[in-house]
Amino acid sequence: MTPSQGLAPPPRFWRSLAFRLSAGYALAGFVLVSLAAASLYFMLLSGLERSTDEFLADKLHVLRTMLRERPDDLDGLREEIELESAARRYEHFYIRLLDEKGDPLLTTPDMAEEVDLTQFARETQGTPERTIPVKGSHGQSFRIAKAQAQVGTVGSHSDTIQIAIDVSQQEKLLARFRLWFWSILLATSAVFPVVGYFLARHGTRPMEEIAATARRISSTNLKERIDAEGFPLELSSLAGTFNKMLDRLQESFERISRFSADIAHDLRTPVNNIRGEAEVALARARTVDEYREVLESSLEESVRLSDLIGNLLFLARTESPLVHLRWEQVNVTELLEGLREYYEAPALEAGISLRTRAGGGPVVARLDRILMQRAVDNLISNAIVHTPPGGTVELATCIEGAIIRIDVRDTGAGIPAEALPKVFDRFFRVDPSRSQASGGTGLGLAIVQGIVSLHGGSAEITSQPGLGTTVTLRIHRNATS
Incomplete structure (x- = not known):
């Protein structure tokens, strides 16, 4: 036998719910970690750049203040420009002060060796006080800026301040962060699918138990039930x-x-x-x-x-969805009166009083006359059979809003409470021997319920042993199904 002749193809792993949940967990976790790490990285990058820019702005402010208020304090300027940077172990900065002709007045030692001054002038042209990232002469990372400073309080002329700060340590920090970032992503791409698979398997285990229970069920084994203890x-x-x-x-x-x-x-x-x-x-x-x-x-x-x-x-x-009813306006009061006249002779012969009762005038509803007549006919004949001589069978109808109600009451022997839920079942007999003797088949009330269901209504029964039984039919006055 070839696979196409009857063997079902093996289930594909990627079509399983466990795989889809695992993939969803892994993807969600990977995206979440990626977004978190990327957000932290850009926050760190932004913080470092802001810190550098604030440092450069602070140094420019100090130098401008000194040139404006103490232009003759060359020792103070030399200490600020030439000596302070040497005392810093990390993040060295370099400053050059140019006069209005562009000649250098003061310069931090080694600035010419570390920073390409030609590139500095070219990059900062037309962008005063804006920090710009550049590479140094030996490949270091710098951020540079240029600003004009007024000399003296009179402001007869202005000097140019060029400042550069080495941010190589920041670049190394960011490089280490990127390394950790990619390492974490690599680890999550390996760990998350495994964790997701175990979570998915654990989550779908109750479904497997449900499926296993369903497989054990057959027409001869309907007692299996699912133990939902501990289920989500x-x-x-x-x-x-x-x-x-x-x-x-x-x-x-x-x-x-x-x-x-x-x-x-x-x-x-x-x-x-x-x-x-x-x-x-x-x-x-x-x-x-x-x-x-x-x-x-x-x-x-x-x-x-x-x-x-x-x-x-x-x-x-009555149980077929294709059945069609012959709808017409029916005077239910007249229908009950006609059935009373039909059964009057058998009732008198059995010593039973048969009467009708209608309140508030005629009761009219849209029904299938033949079927409804059969339903009430079954109830009357059933009531007469089970009512002893001297008893009473009463037919009553009334309107309850959009519903018509039909009651058939008798003063017969009644039905035990435990039998009431089953009286509309087929072939059910409260007293099988008595029903067989009277020719009953146990289908009368089942037929009644079927007819009422076709009309979209309901049938219910109440009874007290020794006092009698009442069957109530409720149907919409303008029923269409």
Whole structure:
């Protein structure tokens, strides 16, 4: 067998959720560290440049002040220009004072060897007091600036101050920072994917447990449940929803199993009766009357079987999304009155009082008349069967806002509380022996609920043993589905 003939291709690692989460963690961490390191680097660079510029501005201010207020203090100027820089171990600075003709008056020793004075003049031309980065004669990094200084308080002429500061130590500091920066990025690019993978695997482990539980579930094993102890909040909610779904599935499977057993039993009984009667009739010669008896009995069983199949087909129809109702305006009060008249004779024969009650005038709603008549018909016949002689069956309808309400009440034996949640289930019988004796199949209330659901309404039942039962139907007055 070739792979294309039935073997599924192996799952690709990069399509897994763990890989995607790992990649997301790694990328997010890498970007975050990069932004943090880059921000620190540019803050350090900006701080160093600002510190250098402030130092140069301070020196220029000192020299200007001395030239303006003490132009004859050559010893002070010489100390400031020629001697102070030599005392600094790091960040040497160099100053040259030029007269108005451009001839040097004072110069820091070794300035000509360290700084290219021609380049200095060219770079600072037209940019007074602006610091400019340049390279020195031996490759060192400098920041240079030029400024004019008034000589004397009268200001008869001005001198030119050229100043340069060695920032090689700052460059080395920045170089070390860049080295650490790239080392950290390299380490994070190796560590973050591994950490992200373990985090992703840990985070997706509950999902694997959910998947494992789902794989163990089958039509014969619906008791598996997910233990959400220790799950994250989102996955705990998912596990809870999954468990509730399994509860519903288990309940549905159990109901289907019971339904299958009940329908098999209910279909087998009339078929066996017909077969048994036919076999007895054919065992020996019979009179015409005896054959007639067998045929009449078989006909009764056939009618019962036909009714059961018809009810089952109707139930299937009510659950079909393709069913179309014949909508029309129906006077529900008149509908109930018509059903009362139809059942009046059987009720009197059973010794039961059958009456209707409608409050506030006629109740009109948009319904499928035939289906709603069948639903109420089922409720009335059911109430008559389960109400003893001398009892009462009452049909009532009223309007509750946009809803119409139909009640069928009886004073029968009632239904035990534990049976109430199941009365709308197919083939459910509160008293199986009594229902079989009366010809009931346990489909009446299921059909009622199906019809009401088609109208977008709801059916509910309340009962007290020994006092009676009330079935309530609620349907929107202008229902369309």
